[in-house]
Amino acid sequence: MALPWALTVLSLLPLLDAQNPACANLTVAPMTNATLERISGKWFYIASANRNPEYNQSSQTIQAAFFYLTPNHTEDQILLREYTTMGDKCIYNSSDLRVQRENRTISKYEWGREHFAHLLFFKDPRTFFLAAYLDDEKNRGLSFYTDKPVATQEQLEEFHEALACLDMHKSEAVYTDWRKDQCEPQDSQDEKEKKTDEEES
Template sequence: MALPWALAVLSLLPLLSAQSPECANFTAKPITNVTLDWLSGKWFYIASILRKPEFNQSAKKVRAAFFYFTPNQTEDKIYIREYQTIEDRCVHNNSLLLVHRKNGTMVREENGIAFFTYLLLSKNSRSFMFYYYPEDKQKMGLSILADKPQLSEEQLNEFHEVMECMGMHKSEIIPTDEKKDQCGPLEKQHEEERKKEQEGAKEE
């Protein structure tokens, strides 16, 4: 199953309306090594607005989710470990995002089809957003991830500002709930296995 933010096919057009002053700060920036370092680590999927029907339905089944991002600056790739609670069960997957530095986009390839998303980093807090289909009001989407399972007031306000800038409404938000997470035990098991592998490698 695809990531809950449902990476959507985009044409590489400027993000949001350049004519709107209040939207000036909400544009995709070129991705650098600093960006990739910043993205490294664990992120919680907090909420999204996805107007494309099939993505909307998939998102509504995600009760909670978190991811581990491991960027490779040389290859311009981000390796991802996904832990998603889909309805009442934990689903674990590994995936890969290809980084297009200049355009500020990331690409996921699945069954020969490329899915694009724009990246927007938060300026003052540990959160970021993905934009989908910014040029299509009927399909556009927005997702937010943060380093904690709940957003701070600052992060929430920024999410609302971007959402409103895109012409979306709070009533469209599909939230997650960390209390419904079923992947904690599997995550712990994987972390213990990784630790043993690392210890074994050191002994060799």
């Protein structure tokens, strides 16, 4: 899924420091083993707000999406397995993300170049964000993920708060619709095959 990873490395700290005190809870996550374990597992892409035209157009094509993150601490990599519904079809992709601990970033090589993302945490430990172009008002973006296919009202409010912290409006957001997901059957089959392989080995 191109959208969440087509990002640029930019420091969040100057932007967030300029906001009101309520935004102090929106923090750039350090790339520690504990951070990587926190995002390990299955996550669902819920929404994003992107002012960059390319990323905004990409977000419009995603009907539903979820993915698995499996960190490898010794290699500073994360195995990414993505299931994206586009055009009422399921698209599966597997790739490796790189972890830059010193820069507090995660990157993915895509579209002929390497893209970087800042991982952000806010209040709910069952959510996280990826941010783009934070010092560029015309291209700024924020993507939102939860551990369930449908976000709670409180989680959506947290997303809107995070947008406000970045001087963005909730009307800029584009949302996925889990009712349009076409990938859950393939995921279930993949998990069964994976379990069978593990039992046989």
